[in-house]
Amino acid sequence: KNEVEQSPQNLTAQEGEFITINCSYSVGISALHWLQQHPGGGIVSLFMLSSGKKKHGRLIATINIQEKHSSLHITASHPRDSAVYICALQGAQKLVFGQGTRLTINP
Amino acid sequence: DAMVIQNPRYQVTQFGKPVTLSCSQTLNHNVMYWYQQKSSQAPKLLFHYYDKDFNNEADTPDNFQSRRPNTSFCFLDIRSPGLGDAAMYLCATSRVSGGGDTQYFGPGTRLTVL
Numbered sequence: 001k002n003e004v005e006q007s008p009q010n011l012t013a014q015e016g017e018f019i020t021i022n023c024s025y026s027v028g029i030s031a032l033h034w035l036q037q038h039p040g041g042g043i044v045s046l047f048m049l050s051s052g053k054k055k056h057g058r059l060i061a062t063i064n065i066q067e068k069h070s071s072l073h074i075t076a077s078h079p080r081d082s083a084v085y086i087c088a089l090q091g092a093q094k095l096v097f098g099q100g101t102r103l104t105i106n107p
Numbered sequence: 108d109a110m111v112i113q114n115p116r117y118q119v120t121q122f123g124k125p126v127t128l129s130c131s132q133t134l135n136h137n138v139m140y141w142y143q144q145k146s147s148q149a150p151k152l153l154f155h156y157y158d159k160d161f162n163n164e165a166d167t168p169d170n171f172q173s174r175r176p177n178t179s180f181c182f183l184d185i186r187s188p189g190l191g192d193a194a195m196y197l198c199a200t201s202r203v204s205g206g207g208d209t210q211y212f213g214p215g216t217r218l219t220v221l
Contacts, residue, residue, distance in 0.1 A: 033210070042113075042214035043150070043197060086149065093162065094140075095210065097149035 003027050006087050006098040014106055019074040021101045023087030026068065031090040034061050034072050037100070038083045046072070048090075077105045110134050111213035113198050119219045120188050128183040128216045130198030139181040140210065141173060142197040150197055156181060185218075193220045 004025045013019055023032070034046040047054050047061040049070065054061050058077075063070040074081055082105050087098040112131045120126040130139065138157050142150035154163045156175045170192070172184040185192055198213040 035212075040217070043199075043212035045209050045211065048209045094152045094155070094164075095150075099149055 002098075003096050004087055004089050004098040006085075006101050008101060009099065010102045010104075012104045012106065013077055015078060017077050017105075019077050019081070019103065019105075021072045021085050021087075021103070023070045023072070023098055024068060025070075025087075025089055027089065027091075027096075029089045029091070032063055032070050033088040033090065033095065034070075035086040035088060036083045037086060043086070046085075074103075079105045079107050081105050111198060111200055111211050113196075113213040113216050115216060116214060117217050117219070119221065120185075121221050122190065123187045126185050126188055126218065128185075128196050128198075128218070130181045130183070130213055131179050132198075132200045132211075133179070134200055134202075134211060135178060136200035136202050136211070137178075138201045138203065139175060140199040140201075141171075141181070141183050142199065143192075144195045144197055144215075146194075153183070188218070188220045190220050193218055 007022045031048050031050045033048050036044045036046050049061055049063040058075045060073040082103055084100040084102050086100045088095040110133050114129045140155040141153045143153055144150040152164050153167045153171055154173050170186050175181045195215045195217050197215045199210040201208040201210045
């Protein structure tokens with residue numbers, strides 16, 4: 001069993017929809033990262049969470065340490081949000097990556 | 108302003124011909140990482156430097172080496188590239204390691220092996 005599981009693996013939605021991507025993990029962590037990767041591109045760090053909730057623009061990330069679960073929400077989604085979203089656990093020395101969620105927002 | 112810079116963005120090499128990928132950073136971060144990411148897969152950590160202290164992942168092939176001549180620069184050397192080494196190579200930096208610090212990623216170098 002992977003230490004970190006994301007769902008869904010693929011998500012297609014219409015512009016303007018509210019998007020939720022989930023991340024569940026099975027190990028203790030010091031922090032959890034949400035990352036964004038556009039096709040053929042590098043990775044952008046969106047959030048680093050150790051508790052509670054963070055908001056940046058239309059993006060909101062939450063984490064429940066007791067339940068070992070985090071969610072990334074996108075409000076008023078736009079085609080430029082189309083990318084792979086990756087949940088990564090902060091371990092002692094390195095990040096442990098989820099497999100990613102491929103999000104496609106259609107106009 | 109670019110903070111983590113990788114050169115080149117695209118690199119083509121021949122089977123068995125050594126290749127060097129470059130990463131530089133303007134953040135003055137202590138830690139630099141090299142990741143390998145194959146198509147539709149999650150990034151895989153190859154190694155990282157904490158200052159000059161080199162940390163190799165146990166499953167990183169011997170074919171992969173790294174150098175960090177100073178704080179700003181880090182190089183990935185692939186001594187004898189095989190077809191299976193074709194991938195995106197990502198460099199990242201952070202202030203500290205193991206403490207839950209944000210990692211800043213470069214744009215990546217896509218390596219093609221002919």
